[in-house]
Amino acid sequence: MSDVAPASLPPAARGGWSGRAIVALALVAILGPFAWISTASFKTQIAIYAGQFPFTPTLSNYADVLFGRRSDFAANIGNSVLVALVSTVAVLAVGTLAAHSLRRFRWPAWVSAGFLGWTLVFHMVPVLTLLGPWYIAFRDLGLYDTRAALVLTHVTINLPMTVWLMTAFLREIPPEIEEAARVDGCTPLDAFLRIVLPLALPGLIAAGILAFVFSWNEFPIALSLTSRQTATVPVAIARFAQQYETQHAQMAAASVISTIPAVLLMFCGQRFIVRGLTLGAVK
């Protein structure tokens, strides 16, 4: 992997055994809970309660969660995938256009500062505060309990991050390239589509991965604006955990399934994720 952090500290500055011990401890602490819940997901409810180890692994929890007649989990996965994909594509389009517009065209200061300032404030405010008015608005519009409402709200909560990330990535494209295209007769729209977008691809991937993950993970909005039919994966997991009696085995299997996108992206998109997560903080 071509990574950005090759230069190590000189031997003189390296930590000794104490540093290595800290790292080893941290790795165990981080991976332990994952190991624990994965193990539980392959145990029967009885084996979990008895604290059995070793145990006979079973796929019955997964079968129950995915294909059981009383479980909507397959539909919940469908809802989550649909909402996350559509809202990611939408937020990339809206956010990239906005970032390009703010950088390329001379907007009056109150427009750009007002827009960026409001994205910052909105990003910091707990989303719970807007759930009351959202609930009323979507009821009035007939969108309560629809996936459309989830897509709209997920685009909104991911917009601040997308605009900042894309602004940072677009800043790295030298303006000369775009100017050259304009001189050669490209219209502003053409220049954006044919020159800026291809060059901004790494940024689009980074922002896209994060937007997808945040939408897939999002819980309070989905909890408040959906019911059984439109619920997403996190809401379904909470149901397993919260029903009159916690269904530990199903909860474990459903939780393990819910981490699949994160695990895949961790291996395939690590470079983009680290860049995306640290860029906002460092710049």
Next chain:
Amino acid sequence: MTAVAALANRTFRHWSLLPAVLLFVALTLYPLANLVRMSVSTIEFAQGTETWTFTPRANVAQLASDDVLRPALVNTLVFVVVSVALEMALGLALAIAVAGLGRGKHWVRTVMILPILVPPVAIGSMWKLMYNYDFGIFNQALVALGATPVNWLGSTDLALMSVIVVDVWHWVPFVFLILFAAVEGLPLDLIEAARVDGATRWQVVRLVMIPLLRPAIVVAFLFRTILAFKVFDEVFLLTSGGPGTATELVNLHLYKVYFEQNQLGYGALLSLAVIAAIVAFLLVARKAAAAVRPA
């Protein structure tokens, strides 16, 4: 070129910002204005119709007599202060320790990304299993050692600390990522020079590295402090605020007022208070950050 494309081209400058602005107006500014209207009303749903009555005093009176709000505020403050302090300390130690590794750094970083990416609800499930009184890993270990099992989530004294541990587990990796990037960007010759001059490892960390890392530490601290206020998912799953009000947080309370007690008017008043508090904190933090960081 078609007429539509030509028009799109000519007006590109204007419509390029329009979707984002429309979305923000419709889904944040309008709801914010609606919060003000809701906060002075009582809203009831009966047979599919909603009725609004103007009751500003009732909502304020409820704010004054809300018994859960005070513990929720105190718990939230304790939660934010303790978890952010632990996350900063552990994240910094880990960033320096990992940067000191000869090899395998990016494997460590890969693992550390995982808690940031998995659904917080799944994190809640994991810890719910591990904290379980009867068969969780902690109590199994205690019993194996001959000790009595502990009610991690069910006792009033321990529950908040148990919940804080989960938040620390979730967010140390984020602090680590930011500070690790900063440690890797430190000027190596300075560190080497300090070592050559006879400084111990601990002195290098304390006198050279940490002062140089200050801007990154401030940024990570502000990020974490503000985002710690947003916590909801894991706590909802682990304790839902219980036992009693032991882990009740402002966000959990807000959710219950809105959707379990169906008090949209009073919930709006609470929401406005939360937003005002966050904005006030942002303004103070901006001043503080400007003072700490040389311009």
